[in-house]
Amino acid sequence: MAQAMLLSLRRISRSFGGIQALDNVSLDIAKGDVIGLVGDNGAGKSTLIKVLAGAHDPTSGDVILEGRPQKLSPPAEAQRLGIETVYQDLSLIGTFTAAENFFLGREIAIGRGPALLRWIRRKSMGDTAMRGLEELNIDIPGIRSKPVDRMSGGQRQLVAIARGAFWGHKLLLLDEPTAALGVRESREVLDLIKRLGAQGLTIVMVTHNLDHLWQVCNRVVVMRRGRKAADLASSATNMEDVVAYITGAKEPMTPRPATTEAGA
């Protein structure tokens, strides 16, 4: 493999009490990959994304970021490293404007020291958020003035993903980005993900919707019972096969961490 690996998971396991949520999972994420992560409920995809987001520490196994072993937790550490996560809901503050949400936790401010003494620069935050959204071709009225509560679900998701892309210069994790959206809104969100992928951003996206997956992802990773059941280029497979891997109708591919050994 000639491609530079952005991030590699090596034999990651994670258990909660007696439950093995992740069992020896290895995954190589190349720069520019747009990976669709699928699997049944409880298959381990959400634990996997939380390991990447720094929300869960693996019980065993290594995380290699750009060639070096790296601890991703707590989430603030993952964020510092350029890994951003857009959660299904729980990502925006409803009464805040899009601009305020953009900078929540990372406000542009005058002064140093405790947060009590740091003066918010609202104008500067508004300008930067506007620019960030313009660069992504996102046109939503009221970025600086409208509480995101007053926006549609699709607009909110666009804002949340744009924020993730703005801060996550290395890796963007999306948890069911189209789950609660209508057809037109889903298309807008998928278009944005496609544009981000085209710009070279690396993305891992959890989804239940295989149709959406095929529209944006170049790779499919199937999880089943805590293991990686399949890891395929989306051009080299089809929906029936993927469904078969999800349900277990098709045997998992070689359980060894195929890609790393092939690469070595």
Added chain:
Amino acid sequence: MRAAMSADHSLSETPVPADTPRVSSTTQALYPSPSARDRRALLMRLLGTYGTIIVLASMLVIFSVLQPATFATIGNFRNIINDMAIGTIVAAGLTVPLVAGDFDLSIGYVASFSGLLVVGLLSSSGLPIPLAIVLVVGLGTIIGIVNGIVVSKIGVNAFIATLGTGTIVVGLNYAYSGGIPLQLTQSREFTNIAIGRIAGVPHLVIIMAVVLVLLWMILNRTVQGQHIKAIGVSPESARRAGVAVDRSRIVAFAIASTCAAIGGVLMASNLGSGQVTAGDGFMLTSFSAAFLGSAALREGQFHILGTLIGVLTVAVGNNGLAMIGAPIFTQFLFTGCLLVVAVALGGIGRRYGRG
């Protein structure tokens, strides 16, 4: 009328089943239909946004009509403002943890103990006035920090936790005073803090204004204020965005308790003595004011200006009742009813506000 209404329904672009839950703003943003339900929602929204101002305005009108000679005078309003200054400081402080989504039931007891303690320190140990005040207000800050730690780090429900710390403060109060009011043996210097005037403006009103401006700036202009507002809406979203949730809650409790201690010191200065339970009543009036304030201008959100309007509403009501010669029990009935109405209005604002 019926026909018109059903016509409205058939005109709406997309049929929405009658039992569709009113979930997100999306639904409303996508399907604006001027149905009866929407009109009701609009009415509720107006009530949640202007309810308190309507209550305040109608009281002003009613009392002015009933007692034009005594109620509706500049002098009386100067009195109202002066009398509500201390309560405003305590209520504005309470507003900060309320914005963060936390209750603080200890503020009244903190105010009582602070008033008593400052008189005790001045009378028995002969500390200089500024030092005594700094010590007492500092103790208030520490009590607030303890509240915040118990609530955020240990995870005790704020209601119970602050009831507990408040009761501990009552215990400290009685341990220190033996349950007996303390007389101020010091000079007039201390009482002058509350009673004095600068250019005709009472000190109390100036201090109130300074505290209000400071708290407003903290909530609306600093990173800390932004974080306090965020955790009040969704602590989990804030945490995921990198906000130090626990620290923000602790700061909010510290601010409330500091303001309660300042209120207690001013109360002692105003009374010229340390009374054991003089500040206890601030708890109820502060909650009334803050909840009334949440139904003023901001659709159910707590905010500093709203709390000021809330305190004014309570103060005008009590003053007006006294002016028309209503017996003292009516003031309790009034305050109690107002608290219930306030919480209801705030709830209406929150429920119907978004979207």
